[in-house]
Amino acid sequence: MAKDILSNLTPAKGSRRKTKRIGRGQGSGHGGTATKGHKGARARSGHKFKMWFEGGQMPLTRRVPKFGFTPRNRIEVQVVNIETLELLVEQKKLTGGIVTPDVLYKIGTIAKKNVPVKILGDGDLKVKLDVTAHAFSKSALTKIETAGGKATILTKTTVKS
DSSP: OOOOOGGGOOOOTTSOOOOOOTTSOGGGTOOTTTTSOSSSGGGSTTOOOOTTOOTTSOOHHHHSOOSOOOOTTOOOOEEEEHHHHHHHHHTTOSOTTEEOHHHHHHHTSSSOSSSOEEEEOOSOOOSOOEEEESEEOHHHHHHHHHTTOEEEEOOSSOOOO
8 A cells, every 4th residue: 555645644444423414304314303302491492501500400509508618728637635545544554654646546545547646635634644646735735744744746747736
């Protein structure tokens, strides 16, 4: 076969289809209703649905909530209260007075290993603990320090205190 010349180029076989010629009579294969079906709004001339019309189902603009928002940069935090730490000491699950996210994970206090931990100040602490976490509330810091313990902040991820 001769070399391909620009004037001889054609599309690959099966890559192009003939256009559907609507409203050209019975011989076209699309006669009668001209592919519009029988009656109804779409069969009538001059009909046009609005761009957002969803066929009668509840439209998206009405399904979506209209108040509040979820921030895109929200950081998921696992919360542990001071009273939980006190309870763990009473149950002798915490020994040595050292509390870290790894220790809390092994005990089963927190569910996820890779999610930051924040210590909140709900409850009372009577035992001296060295607590290491990603974030602390102000009340938790004061309660840990008044009990004679130490609070260390991990800087793995930034968590709003």
